[in-house]
Amino acid sequence: KNQVEQSPQSLIILEGKNCTLQCNYTVSPFSNLRWYKQDTGRGPVSLTIMTFSENTKSNGRYTATLDADTKQSSLHITASQLSDSASYICVVSAKGGSYIPTFGRGTSLIVHP
Amino acid sequence: KAGVTQTPRYLIKTRGQQVTLSCSPISGHRSVSWYQQTPGQGLQFLFEYFSETQRNKGNFPGRFSGRQFSNSRSEMNVSTLELGDSALYLCASSLESGRTDTQYFGPGTRLTVL
Numbered sequence: 001k002n003q004v005e006q007s008p009q010s011l012i013i014l015e016g017k018n019c020t021l022q023c024n025y026t027v028s029p030f031s032n033l034r035w036y037k038q039d040t041g042r043g044p045v046s047l048t049i050m051t052f053s054e055n056t057k058s059n060g061r062y063t064a065t066l067d068a069d070t071k072q073s074s075l076h077i078t079a080s081q082l083s084d085s086a087s088y089i090c091v092v093s094a095k096g097g098s099y100i101p102t103f104g105r106g107t108s109l110i111v112h113p
Numbered sequence: 114k115a116g117v118t119q120t121p122r123y124l125i126k127t128r129g130q131q132v133t134l135s136c137s138p139i140s141g142h143r144s145v146s147w148y149q150q151t152p153g154q155g156l157q158f159l160f161e162y163f164s165e166t167q168r169n170k171g172n173f174p175g176r177f178s179g180r181q182f183s184n185s186r187s188e189m190n191v192s193t194l195e196l197g198d199s200a201l202y203l204c205a206s207s208l209e210s211g212r213t214d215t216q217y218f219g220p221g222t223r224l225t226v227l
Contacts, residue, residue, distance in 0.1 A: 032212075034216075043203050043205070043219050043221055046216060089155075089156065091156075093212050099168070099210075101158050103157065106155065
């Protein structure tokens with residue numbers, strides 16, 4: 001069964017600090033992995049999309065890494081800001097067959113001043 | 114460019130009724146996907162439409178249906194509403210494929226079933 005597990009479930013950090021969120025998946029065959037940021041009461045916003053051959057992808061202060069061998073991804077946030085407070089969701093899509101993306105439950109990040 | 118718009122933003126219905134939600138994609142985008150988000154299950158894929166055809170469908174009962182018009186606007190319909198259908202319904206548009214292209218989400222429609 002395709003699954004995506006995210007950790008930690010929630011995280012509290014101080015403004016200016018760095019943090020790393022984890023995503024482990026069992027989706028196969030792998031097509032791509034996405035990270036989304038979702039503010040409370042709003043739709044998700046795409047941060048990165050990575051395919052099998054990509055190890056690292058950056059979007060401003062957000063850097064995603066992918067290890068397709070161990071089926072793990074991480075999202076690193078540098079110099080956090082109050083506006084980074086949100087839920088971060090990992091989504092993995094399989095290749096071929098019917099397209100049904102598998103979502104993680106998300107990591108809730110709170111950045112305190 | 115205008116973003117993805119969804120109407121209505123909030124909706125209250127009673128059990129047994131049916132509901133239709135609307136989604137207008139970003140201009141030029143031909144793929145529209147629908148998702149359900151609940152505190153218990155998180156985000157789940159409902160279906161994807163491309164060129165007025167349902168291209169993919171998630172694991173939801175037949176009470177959930179949708180369609181896409183020639184201008185790429187999409188509607189989803191839920192018949193015989195159940196309490197468990199209370200959720201945030203999100204639509205997302207992409208250029209050609211929800212599987213490979215960047216998806217842009219709308220603000221969602223918050224459905225409450227009483």
